[in-house]
Amino acid sequence: MSTDDDRISVQGAGTGAGTTGSLVLDDVTVSRGAGPVISHVSLTLRPGEVTALVGPNGAGKTSLIESVSAMTAHSGGSILLDGQSIDKLSRVARAKRGIVHIEQGRAVFPSLTVRENLALTAKSEQEARAALDHFPELEKRWDSPTGLLSGGEQQMVVLARAFAARPRFLLIDEMSLGLAPVVFTRLLPIVSTIAASGVGVLLVEQFTGLALGLAGEALVVSGGRVTYQGDAVRLREQPEILHEAYLGQRAA
Numbered sequence: 001m002s003t004d005d006d007r008i009s010v011q012g013a014g015t016g017a018g019t020t021g022s023l024v025l026d027d028v029t030v031s032r033g034a035g036p037v038i039s040h041v042s043l044t045l046r047p048g049e050v051t052a053l054v055g056p057n058g059a060g061k062t063s064l065i066e067s068v069s070a071m072t073a074h075s076g077g078s079i080l081l082d083g084q085s086i087d088k089l090s091r092v093a094r095a096k097r098g099i100v101h102i103e104q105g106r107a108v109f110p111s112l113t114v115r116e117n118l119a120l121t122a123k124s125e126q127e128a129r130a131a132l133d134h135f136p137e138l139e140k141r142w143d144s145p146t147g148l149l150s151g152g153e154q155q156m157v158v159l160a161r162a163f164a165a166r167p168r169f170l171l172i173d174e175m176s177l178g179l180a181p182v183v184f185t186r187l188l189p190i191v192s193t194i195a196a197s198g199v200g201v202l203l204v205e206q207f208t209g210l211a212l213g214l215a216g217e218a219l220v221v222s223g224g225r226v227t228y229q230g231d232a233v234r235l236r237e238q239p240e241i242l243h244e245a246y247l248g249q250r251a252a
């Protein structure tokens with residue numbers, strides 16, 4: 001059961017001034033089956049900034065990210081884009097407004113070429129090609145069936161396809177899943193570059209150190225609650241906060 005004392009709010013979250021251009025989660029709770037799996041999260045995503053969402057398995061990270069793209073309905077609080085509630089908007093409507101969700105797992109269409117995969121989201125061949133600016137390694141694979149690419153290259157296709165959709169906000173859930181750390185490390189600068197082009201990124205990641213390296217703000221969640229919210233650099237300097245989150249959930 002949650003109490004008001006458990007709530008962690010961020011200055012500026014909510015409606016009103018300062019939210020234009022932002023995606024705001026205002027006291028969001030997501031429930032599945034018996035009850036809440038993540039409660040009272042307030043967070044503001046801004047263009048050009050990376051926010052890391054980290055915590056142990058089952059903490060509620062995926063449920064939260066899914067509530068933003070409307071894959072899962074939230075049971076409390078509100079989600080606002082440019083200061084307007086998007087609570088009632090479907091997944092497709094939110095995607096049309098620029099909220100793009102990269103789900104866990106590398107969901108490429110293996111028999112389609114890289115070009116064809118990007119054509120699924122890009123408005124034109126020109127835009128698909130433009131997405132390649134961030135992914136020069138895919139250039140030589142342009143006409144290859146995506147299923148023949150390595151795991152890291154397939155994840156690049158997933159990222160490129162999301163970028164070709166011209167997101168305003170990109171929600172990335174466990175991009176590293178099934179990838180060797182060395183391969184994942186190559187993908188991170190691409191995420192930074194995408195953010196630098198003006199996209200607000202929410203990054204859910206199990207490789208916490210790497211994720212915090214490119215984030216401005218970080219949230220740690222454990223057992224469905226936010227246990228830390230603030231500067232990512234400060235979190236890196238205080239690993240005990242993360243340790244507590246992981247150990248605390250195990251003990252709960």
Ligand SMILES: Nc1ncnc2c1ncn2[C@@H]1O[C@H](COP(=O)(O)OP(=O)(O)OP(=O)(O)O)[C@@H](O)[C@H]1O
Binds near residue numbers: 032058063064
């Ligand atoms: N479809 C579902 N129906 C019922 N409960 C679910 C469903 N999906 C997830 N849960 C439960 O919700 C809680 C939060 O899961 P969630 O996947 O959001 O956490 P997570 O932090 O993303 O974990 P992971 O890193 O393992 O994906 C867990 O207790 C999980 O068992």
